[in-house]
Every structure is written in structure tokens, then in C-alpha cells.
Amino acid sequence: MRSKLLIILMTVLGLNISAQVKPAEPVDTVYNPNIIYTGIPNKYEIAGIKVTGVPNYEDYIIIGYSGINIGDRIEIPGPELTAAAKRFARQGLFSSIQIKVEKTAGDLAWLEFALKPQPRISKINYIGPSNGERKDIEERLQLMKGNQITPNIVNRATAIIKNYYAQKGFGNALVKIEQEEDLSAPNENIVNIRINKNNKVKVHKIYIDGNEVMSDNAIQRTMKKTNEKGKLINLFRQKKFVESDFKDDLDRIIEKYNEKGYRDAKILKDSVVAYDDKTVDVYIDLEEGKKYYISDIDWVGNTIFPTEVLDQILDIRPGDVYNQKLLNKRVLEDDDAVANLYMNRGYLFYQLVPIEKNIDGDSIALELRMFEGPQATVNNVIINGNDRLYEKVIRRELRVKPGQLFNKDDLMRSAREIAQTGHFDPENMDIRPEPNEDNGTVDIVFNLESKANxxxxxxxxxxxxxxxxxxxxxxxxxxxxxxxxxxxxxxxxxxxxxxxxxxxxxxxxxxxxxxxxxxxxxxxxxxxxxxxxxxxxxxxxxxxxxxxxxxxxxxxxxxxxxxxxxxxxxxxxxxxxxxxxxxxxxxxxxQMVGVTVGFGKRLNWPDDYFTFQAELSYQWYYLKNWDYLYYMNNGTSNSIVLGLTLARTSIDNPLYTRKGSMFSVNLQLTPPASWLNGNKNWEKLYKENTTESKKQLYRWIEYWKLRIKSRTYTPLTDPDGKWTLVLMTRADMGLLGSYNKWLKSPFETFYVGGDGMSGSYTYATETIGLRGYENGQFTPWTKEGYGYARVGMELHFPFMLSASTTIYGLTFVEAGNAWTDVKSFSPFDLKRSAGAGVRIYLPMVGMMGIDWAYGFDKVYGKKGGSQFHFILGQEF
Structure with a gap:
């Protein structure tokens, strides 16, 4: 038994010893062989590959980058090793790349990929920019701690920062990105981004050559963003030089020539030369070409509408100047363009291509080729982004519904109705049709952004x-x-x-x-x-x-x-x-108590922007020694009032309106006092002028009150753009009368002047603002207002339009007046004022603002002068 155990033990020890003995290397093994890269290459089979210097990467990933695998036969030196090095470089991950031949044995070779990774960012320091600029730059660069920093990344970051400042007019901005080793973290660098934006670059002079049809001034007026400094006409225009804006202005010059019929006009060359450290000179060489006219217009492919109808809609005739911009507007862009004629009848797939069929001298014959296609039916109406309303509340406002023919006007009207609800940001609504021409349908997608209202x-x-x-x-x-x-x-x-x-x-x-x-x-x-x-x-x-x-x-x-x-x-x-x-x-x-019940209806005639409103109200007044009213100081008064209002509103946006109008006519009627008080000698009671007589006179108030208000909004720049300049006009009037001349109402009068807020409803009066004058200056005590008129114009320009905040500025001129009797009403006898202000809308607060105005005229012996007015709420 012992002899058997001894034999087994010796066998195990022998196996273990033999396992620890390394196999003998081939006799011809050469370590670190001297490779002569200019010599004749030899072919080797790759017997092994070792990766060093990159402990954070798996070896098989690095070997995969190289394109060389164990068992491959390659030439050393040869193109395979060169290609492998290039592949490593293309990854952008390594700052040092070496491919070594570790050893050879016969036709076998062992390789070593000795790499050094690019350093990573441990910290980023911005030196020079303001806090706001730094945030903007960070968003654009997307550089973060832990990211690798490479020469390509440095070059890209430098270009992005320079472009950022160039767009702001700082074309001479200097950017230097430095790296320093972080001693506390191996293979990590601190990145210092040094910025000196220098002075804004402005335009010193614009030199234009080759123009005869348009003057230098006319061409410069066409250039919206590239303007000479120092010219009075450019006082409120951009003076900084921005390369991208300049390129856009060159396109505007050609567009303007095209509008005038010069279809061959072109910019021969342009250049920008530094005049000094702060300004540049701009040189533009033009070739205007000749002016073209339309000789003939042919329609091809129209079957739905006859040529006569299309000619009428197009409204361009043979003999007219060949205006490419006008042609495009009449074909595609205008609200009554040919394209809308088709799309409002379901022809969403309609296409029209103007072709210059024949050019003879200065005459061009146009052929308007159209593909009418099939009518498109609305398939799905999809609403995204709604988290406030029940969806049925939105859908009831839509004019586009599944199963109906597509109609562009209905789509635009649906967008307006959604904006009017106030629950969604009108500046960020994305409403688009998604057509499927294969089955002749279209999905309408409403991408909305809810906002607090x-x-x-x-x-x-x-x-x-x-x-x-x-x-x-x-x-x-x-x-x-x-x-x-x-x-x-x-x-x-x-x-x-x-x-x-x-x-x-x-x-x-x-x-x-x-x-x-x-x-x-x-x-x-x-x-x-x-x-x-x-x-x-x-x-x-x-x-x-x-x-x-x-x-x-x-x-x-x-x-x-x-x-x-x-x-x-x-x-x-x-x-x-x-x-x-x-x-x-x-x-x-x-004391006053009032209750009102009203019912309104949207009308379909004259169009569906009209509404009709009927109201029935009861008012109760109790006065005790009330010295602040002229006609009545003691007693109880009552009134039953029927109010009728016809209004039309077609504005596109309730917060910053770009286009549309608002109009209303309101008539309020009470029953004649005799119906409720009984027939009395009203003249006698009036002339008695006692407390008891006044109690009888005014127990039931009688009056009729007419108010007319209107506003129009006209875009002065692109109406579909976000930063649209808008002209608002206003005309209002009001009259308060009675059926019996002895029963002038002590209530519901007009309180005119000032900010339009103070005194509102406090004495059962209606407050009418007229900036540039003190509150109530037109209707002080004893001068109750029984008529007023007001007209004005405002220029609106936006500062911020977002879901959370709307801010816009305004300048205005206005005029108005008030009268103590309907018979004295004189709408052309007005007191003038002018000023400027700002409006701010916050969802949880509403509209508020401040105006400064100057009143030019005297009212009851006192000039309006300089006035500040605080505004709370929107006024119509």
C-alpha cells in the first residue's frame, strides 16, 4: 500500500515540475529586431500582439482598431503597419502612437501597440467673457469635465467661439485655448479658454460700383443689416458688421433687382477690407443686366379652374415688368394665391412650376405648368403637448376634422382659435400636415406647448x-x-x-x-x-x-x-x-350691488369672426350724504339694463398681436323711468333740486349708452416672423344719453384721462385712459362725462416672446376729449399727447406696464405736461 502511494506522489510531483518548465524558444528568436524601413520588406506571420499604455481600454478593442489580427501575414516594413497607425490616428483618442516589432523567430513576428491616450479635461476656466456669454458658449461647446481634449476639439472650440462673437459684431475677437497638466490627476489637463472680444466691428463705408438703375442710397436701404455708421437714416438700424448678415444683404440686392425686372442682375465680386481696428469698408461690384417684361402667360394642366379664373387670381398681365418675387407671392405665398385656391378645395398635392418658355430680347413668355393631383381627405387629427384641457375642449375649436377635404384656410383658422384660448404658447405652436399621396389622405398634427394661464x-x-x-x-x-x-x-x-x-x-x-x-x-x-x-x-x-x-x-x-x-x-x-x-x-x-347674466353667440354672417352678446343686469345704488356726485347725493337708485354687443375679432395672438382687427358696438338700454316710476312732472322735480325731488327723479335710472371701439394691427415687417414690427391704430367713442332731458343719469358716466385704471367702477363710472394727462382731468367733479372720443396710433416692437414671458415696447401718439352733454359731442376737438412705454405679460400676474407721455394741450386751464402711467391688465 505504501509503495503505491509513493508512486502516485512521485508521478504528481513530476507532472507539476514539467508544467513549470518553459518551452524552449526557437534558436533564431531575435528581440527588438532592427527594422530597416528603407530596406527590402520581409513577410511575417503575426504570432502575437501586445497592447501597452492604455489601461482603460480592452486589448481586443485596440487590436480591432488596428485592422491587424494574429495569424495575418504582413510585410514588415509594409503598408499594413502604416494603415494601422493611420487607423489609430483617425480615432482621435491617442496623443502618441507607436507600433513596435517586439521579436521575430523565423517568419513569425510579435507586435506591440504602444499608445498614449489623449488627456482628459479636469477643469475648464473661462477668462474674459461675461456670465451670460459664458453660458451661451458652454451650450455651444458642450465641453465637460472628463471629456478628452484633442487638437481637433481645440480647433473646433476656437472656431465656434469666434463665430459666436462674430454674430454679435465682434469680428476681431481673439480666442486662445491653453492646456496645463493637472498635477493632482494623471493624464488630465486644466483647460483655460482666454477670450478678448475687442471692439465691435462696424461699417465705415460701403462702396458700390456698376449700378445705374438703383442709386447707392437705394441699394443701401435694401441692405437691412449692413449699414454705414454715422448716417442719420441708419440711426435705428444695425451698424455692426456680421459676415452672415452681409451675405444675406447681397441676396437682398439681387432680389430687389429681380423685383424690378432685372433677372440677370448679379454680384460680380464683393470684399470686406479693414479700415481701422474698429471699422471695415465694404466693396460691391454689380452687373445689372437689362430689364425684362412679360410677353405672354400660358396655363398648362389646369382642369379644375378655367384659365380666366386663374388669370384673375394671378393678377399679372402681359406687358407687366417681370417681377419674380411678385410672381412667387401670387403663385404660392399670398393668402389669396393660386396655391391656396387649390388647397382650400382639398388639392394638397397640387404643384405649380413657372417655366420661362421663351426669351426674346427683353420679353419673356411664361408657361405655368401645374399638376393638380387628387383631393386629400383628412385622416387623423393628432394633438400633442396638451396637459391642461380635456381634449374635447381643443377639438371643438378645430375647423379640420377627420373625413373632411383638406382646407388650408381651415387649418390656419384652427391655429388661431387654439391661440385665442390662451392655454398654449402661440409662439411655439407647430402645426403641420403630413400627407400620404399613396392613399390620398393627410394627417394633421398639432404640436402644442401648454402654458400657465x-x-x-x-x-x-x-x-x-x-x-x-x-x-x-x-x-x-x-x-x-x-x-x-x-x-x-x-x-x-x-x-x-x-x-x-x-x-x-x-x-x-x-x-x-x-x-x-x-x-x-x-x-x-x-x-x-x-x-x-x-x-x-x-x-x-x-x-x-x-x-x-x-x-x-x-x-x-x-x-x-x-x-x-x-x-x-x-x-x-x-x-x-x-x-x-x-x-x-x-x-x-x-353702496352698490349688481348682478348680470349674459348669453353670446358666434355668428356665421357676415363672417364667422362676428359674435353677438346680450346681457341683462340689475344695479342697486344707495347714497348717504355722498357729496362726490354732482346730480345725486342721497337716496336709493335702481336700474335694469339690457346690453347688446356686436363684435368682430380676427387678431392672431392676444398677447403680441401681429395682424388682424377688433371692433365692437355696444348699446345699453334701460326702460324709461316713467314705466317704473309712473308719469311725473320731471321738469318740476329737476328744478326743485331738493333731496326729496332727487330721490324721486333717480329712483329708477333711465339711460341709453352707446360705445364703439376699434383696433387694427398692421405688420410692418414679416407678419409670420417672430420679431414683427406692428402698427396698431385705435378709434373709440362713447355717448351717454337719456330719453327725457330732465333725467340725465348720475351713474355710468365716463371718467376720462390718465392711466385708464383709477376710479374704475368706484363711482359707477367707466374709466377711459388718455395718457399725457392726469387721472380724470377731462371729467373733474361737476364736469361729468356724457361723451368721449379717443384716437391713437402705437408702434409695437418685441423684446421677448416666450411661453413664460412676453415683453414688448411701444411708442404712441393719441388724442381725445370728453364732453358734459351728448349735444356737445365734437369728435374733431381733441387734446393731443405722445409718449413711449413697455408692456410685460407674466402668466400668474397678467399684463402690466408703464408709459411716459406728454400732453400738449390745456384742459380746464391746466396743461397735461409730462406724466407717468402704470398699467395693469389689457384694455380694449
Whole structure:
């Protein structure tokens, strides 16, 4: 037994010893052989490949990059090794590449790929740019800690930064990217990006040669972005030189020549030469060619519409100047272009190609070749991006529906209706048809971006009676049917139906209180665009006793806001130092209560931009020693009012409107007072002028009130562009009369002048803004407004248009006036003003702004002068 164990043990030890003995290398093995690269190559079989210097990479990946595998027969030296080195270089991952022959044995060779990886970024330092510029550059470069930094990356980053500053007019910006080894991290570098943007490069002089048809000034006016500095005509135009803008301006020059019939016009050469460190000279050589005219127009391929109809739509005749831009607009771009004639009848696949059929001297015969194609039927209507409304609320506004023929006008109108809801950002709506010509259908995709539209107003102000606070909540996506279904709530309120619910409260404690609540359903019943509105309000105003005004000059022009005017006499400071408690007079009071129910309908005639609204309201007024109204101070008044409004609105965007118009005619009527008060001797009661006679006169108020308002918006630049310059015009008027001349209404008068906010509804008056004058300057106490007129023009230019914020500036001229009687109304006797301002829209706050205006004329002996006005809310 022992002998068997001994034999087994010796066998195992023998096997182990033999396993540890290395096989003998071939006798002809040569380490680090001397390869003569200019000598005759030898063929070797690759017996092994070793990878060194890149521990973060798997060997098989590196070998795969090389294109050489074990077992390949290659020439050493030879093209295979050269190709492998080039493949490594193309990867851009290695700063050092060596391919070594480690050893050879006969026709066998062992290779070593000795590589060094590119360093990685440990930190990036920006030296020179502002914080805003640094953020912009970081977004463009996308360089991050841990990324490899290569010469190509450095060159690309330098080019991107230079281009960024060149677009801003800094064409001489210097960029230097330095790398320094990070001693705390092996094979990592700190990257320092040094930027010196230098001065903006402007245009010193523009030299134009070869032009005879158009003058130098006319050509320079055509160039929108490349303008000489120092010229008065370029005061508000870009003066910086930007290469890409200059190229665009060269195209504009040729387009302008093409518009004038010079189809062969071309730029022979252009150059930009530095004049000094801050400016450049621009040289343009032109060849105008000759002017062409249209000799004939032929239509080919039209079967749906006869040639006579197409000629009428095109509105270009033989003998007209050959205007390529106008031809393109009439064929494709205009709202009434030939293309829209077809697409509004379903011919989405329609194509029209103008061909210059014959050119004879200066005459061109046009052939308008068209492919009408089949009519396209709407297949699917897809809505993306909606997370606010029930989808049915959006779809009920759409004019495009599955199964209908495609209609471009309906598509554009659908986009407008969605924008008018206010729940989506109109600047970021992407609405596109996706046609499928194989089966003659089209999918309509509405890519929307939801935006917050509810508003919370929390404001505080300081009046003559102390602190005034206001809280208003406006929910624009309310759902009344879900009010008692808490499980459907989104947040704290029921949402999704697109209804509007508003509640507000404003108070100055015992001096002033006002509360209101309203509800609007724009699609009452859910099947037709018929609106239902219900609202109610209560307001209570308390007066100030006479002792409060001791030795203070009362200024009637300041009468407004919350009803307390003040002057600028010697005791002005004492006015504010009086005790508000002592000023409070509970024996002076005005209370108002009102309830209104309205029903509106969208009309189809004259077109479907028209709406009709009917309202029935009841107003109750209670006055006690109320000295602030001229016609009535004590008693109770009532009114039942029927309101009728015909309106047309076709604006494209409620926040920054580029095109369209708004027009409304509103007529309010009460029953004659004799119907409710009985027949009385109204003249006698009026002339008695006693408290009791006034109570009888005004127990039931009678009046008719006519208001006409209009606005138009005209784009002065590209109406479909984002930064459109817009001209807005306005014309408004209002008249307040009675059936009986002895029963002039003490309420519902016009309070004219100032910011259009102060005094609103406080004394049952309608506030009309007229900038450049003080609040109520046209209708001070004893001068109640029974008529007004206002006209104006505003130039709007946008600063920021986004889902979260809209900011635009404006300059304006306007004129207006007010009259104390309908018979005195004279719409051409107006007081003038001019100024500038800014508007800011924030979703949770609404529209607000500030205007500076100067009133040029005198009103009741006082000139308007310089005025600042604060604006809150949109006015129509």
C-alpha cells in the first residue's frame, strides 16, 4: 500500500515540475529586431500582439482598431503597419502612437501597440467673457469635465467661439485655448479658454460700383443689416458688421433687382477690407443686366379652374415688368394665391412650376405648368403637448376634422382659435400636415406647448386713507360640472373645461370694500360656441369728513382713484399728518350691488369672426350724504339694463398681436323711468333740486349708452416672423344719453384721462385712459362725462416672446376729449399727447406696464405736461 502511494506522489510531483518548465524558444528568436524601413520588406506571420499604455481600454478593442489580427501575414516594413497607425490616428483618442516589432523567430513576428491616450479635461476656466456669454458658449461647446481634449476639439472650440462673437459684431475677437497638466490627476489637463472680444466691428463705408438703375442710397436701404455708421437714416438700424448678415444683404440686392425686372442682375465680386481696428469698408461690384417684361402667360394642366379664373387670381398681365418675387407671392405665398385656391378645395398635392418658355430680347413668355393631383381627405387629427384641457375642449375649436377635404384656410383658422384660448404658447405652436399621396389622405398634427394661464393678483397701494389691498383669483380652465367631484381635481380646483371663474376682493378696511365673482362658459352646453356668463359684485365706499381738508386746497383734477383728491398748497404735509380715524365719516356712504347674466353667440354672417352678446343686469345704488356726485347725493337708485354687443375679432395672438382687427358696438338700454316710476312732472322735480325731488327723479335710472371701439394691427415687417414690427391704430367713442332731458343719469358716466385704471367702477363710472394727462382731468367733479372720443396710433416692437414671458415696447401718439352733454359731442376737438412705454405679460400676474407721455394741450386751464402711467391688465 505504501509503495503505491509513493508512486502516485512521485508521478504528481513530476507532472507539476514539467508544467513549470518553459518551452524552449526557437534558436533564431531575435528581440527588438532592427527594422530597416528603407530596406527590402520581409513577410511575417503575426504570432502575437501586445497592447501597452492604455489601461482603460480592452486589448481586443485596440487590436480591432488596428485592422491587424494574429495569424495575418504582413510585410514588415509594409503598408499594413502604416494603415494601422493611420487607423489609430483617425480615432482621435491617442496623443502618441507607436507600433513596435517586439521579436521575430523565423517568419513569425510579435507586435506591440504602444499608445498614449489623449488627456482628459479636469477643469475648464473661462477668462474674459461675461456670465451670460459664458453660458451661451458652454451650450455651444458642450465641453465637460472628463471629456478628452484633442487638437481637433481645440480647433473646433476656437472656431465656434469666434463665430459666436462674430454674430454679435465682434469680428476681431481673439480666442486662445491653453492646456496645463493637472498635477493632482494623471493624464488630465486644466483647460483655460482666454477670450478678448475687442471692439465691435462696424461699417465705415460701403462702396458700390456698376449700378445705374438703383442709386447707392437705394441699394443701401435694401441692405437691412449692413449699414454705414454715422448716417442719420441708419440711426435705428444695425451698424455692426456680421459676415452672415452681409451675405444675406447681397441676396437682398439681387432680389430687389429681380423685383424690378432685372433677372440677370448679379454680384460680380464683393470684399470686406479693414479700415481701422474698429471699422471695415465694404466693396460691391454689380452687373445689372437689362430689364425684362412679360410677353405672354400660358396655363398648362389646369382642369379644375378655367384659365380666366386663374388669370384673375394671378393678377399679372402681359406687358407687366417681370417681377419674380411678385410672381412667387401670387403663385404660392399670398393668402389669396393660386396655391391656396387649390388647397382650400382639398388639392394638397397640387404643384405649380413657372417655366420661362421663351426669351426674346427683353420679353419673356411664361408657361405655368401645374399638376393638380387628387383631393386629400383628412385622416387623423393628432394633438400633442396638451396637459391642461380635456381634449374635447381643443377639438371643438378645430375647423379640420377627420373625413373632411383638406382646407388650408381651415387649418390656419384652427391655429388661431387654439391661440385665442390662451392655454398654449402661440409662439411655439407647430402645426403641420403630413400627407400620404399613396392613399390620398393627410394627417394633421398639432404640436402644442401648454402654458400657465391662471392669474393671481395680490397688490397693495397707498391712498389718502391708508393702505389698500387687493386679492384676485382668475381660473381660466375651470370645470363647473366637476365642482362636486373632488377626485377629478387638478390641484385645488376642478379643471379641464376651459371655463373662466374669477373672484376678487379689494379693501381699505372701513373706507372702501369691493367684492366680485364671475363665471364664463364659452361653450354653454358643449355643442355650439354659445357663451353663458354670470357675474355679481358689491362695493361700499365711505367718505371723509370736511375737517380732514382743513386749509388744504382741493384739486378737482385729482378726484378719482378711491375718491379723495388733494392739492399742493402750503399745508400739503399736514394733509397726510391728520388722523385717518378722525377723517372717517360713516355718515357719507355709497353702496352698490349688481348682478348680470349674459348669453353670446358666434355668428356665421357676415363672417364667422362676428359674435353677438346680450346681457341683462340689475344695479342697486344707495347714497348717504355722498357729496362726490354732482346730480345725486342721497337716496336709493335702481336700474335694469339690457346690453347688446356686436363684435368682430380676427387678431392672431392676444398677447403680441401681429395682424388682424377688433371692433365692437355696444348699446345699453334701460326702460324709461316713467314705466317704473309712473308719469311725473320731471321738469318740476329737476328744478326743485331738493333731496326729496332727487330721490324721486333717480329712483329708477333711465339711460341709453352707446360705445364703439376699434383696433387694427398692421405688420410692418414679416407678419409670420417672430420679431414683427406692428402698427396698431385705435378709434373709440362713447355717448351717454337719456330719453327725457330732465333725467340725465348720475351713474355710468365716463371718467376720462390718465392711466385708464383709477376710479374704475368706484363711482359707477367707466374709466377711459388718455395718457399725457392726469387721472380724470377731462371729467373733474361737476364736469361729468356724457361723451368721449379717443384716437391713437402705437408702434409695437418685441423684446421677448416666450411661453413664460412676453415683453414688448411701444411708442404712441393719441388724442381725445370728453364732453358734459351728448349735444356737445365734437369728435374733431381733441387734446393731443405722445409718449413711449413697455408692456410685460407674466402668466400668474397678467399684463402690466408703464408709459411716459406728454400732453400738449390745456384742459380746464391746466396743461397735461409730462406724466407717468402704470398699467395693469389689457384694455380694449
Amino acid at each position: 391662471d392669474q393671481v393678483e395680490v397688490s397693495f397701494g397707498w391712498g389718502q386713507t391708508g393702505l389698500i389691498g387687493k386679492l384676485a383669483l382668475k381660473f381660466t380652465n375651470f370645470s363647473i360640472k366637476n365642482l362636486f367631484r373632488p377626485g377629478t381635481y387638478k390641484g385645488l380646483i376642478p379643471q379641464g373645461e376651459g371655463q373662466t371663474f374669477t373672484i376678487s376682493a379689494q379693501t381699505n378696511a372701513k373706507y372702501y370694500q369691493s367684492y366680485s365673482i364671475s363665471f364664463l362658459d364659452p361653450w354653454f352646453g358643449g355643442k355650439r360656441p354659445n357663451s353663458l356668463s354670470v357675474s355679481a359684485y358689491y362695493a361700499r365706499q365711505t367718505g371723509i369728513n370736511s375737517s380732514y381738508y382743513n386749509n388744504n386746497w382741493y384739486n378737482p383734477y385729482m378726484y378719482g382713484g378711491y375718491g379723495y383728491g388733494y392739492g399742493y398748497g402750503s399745508n400739503y404735509n399736514d394733509y397726510y399728518q391728520n388722523s385717518y380715524e378722525n377723517a372717517y365719516d360713516p355718515n357719507k356712504m355709497l
